[in-house]
Amino acid sequence: MSKKDKTEELEDIISDTDVNTEDQTTVEEPADVEDELSVEEKLQEELGKEKDKFLRLFAEFENYKKRTSKERMDLFKTAGQEVIVSLLPVIDDFDRAMKELAKSEDKEMFKGVELISNKFKETLKNKGLTEVEAKQGDSFDAEIHDAITQIPAPSKKLKGKIIDVIEKGYTLGDKIIRHPKVVVGN
Structure with a gap:
């Protein structure tokens, strides 16, 4: 065979192949559409999973x-609680000083110490410190009060009640940081 013949044969084969390729593409197009849908569905699934991961995160x-x-x-x-608890004895000292100064004749000194005491207490009050109310005649509550001792009640009305408050109690926010120390009637 000559080169010319070989070239013609190859051209015939190529043209036959082109026809077959075109036939195959037309036949394969529906398969490609199905593959594309499955790919699209896969991508939708992956997107849903990623959205779920994102929402959870x-x-x-x-x-x-x-x-x-x-x-x-x-x-x-x-x-703040540690600092305020360490200042509670200072409040107690101010209260004792105020009682003693009230007995003295020097009213100017009493007013000066009273101003300092009030400012100090107001500052602590602004930080959330409040006094636990406990006075003579109140019912004793073991969750709030700390009973130092029990003594015979002077009257029947004071049985199981507070007779005297030895040390004031305080709360910081909702938490009791020092329970009032009381004497209870028996």
């Missing part, structure tokens, strides 16, 4: 922010 992050915020607030409360 976002919710977990929001919970983390709330938890750390609460922990930070609790830390600030307890950090």
Whole structure:
């Protein structure tokens, strides 16, 4: 065979192949459409999974922010608590000083110490410190009061009641930081 013949043969083969290729493409087009749909469905599924992961991660992050915020607030409360607890004896000393100065004749000194005492108490009150109310005749509550001792009640009305308050109690926010020390009637 000559080169010319070989070239013609090849051209015939190529033209036959082109026809077959065209036939195959037309036949394969529906298969491609199905593949594309399945690919699209797969992508939709993956997108749904990723959205779910994102929402879960976002919710977990929001919970983390709330938890750390609460922990930070609790830390600030307890950090201030140590300082305020250490200042409670100073409040007691001011109260004792006020009682003694009220007995003296120097009213100007009494007014000066009273101003300092009130300012000090007001500052602590602004930080959340409040006094636990306990007075003679109140019912004794073991959760709030700290009974130092029990003595025979002077009257039947004072049985199981507070007879005397030895030391004042205080709360910081909602938490009792020092229970009032009381004497209870028997």
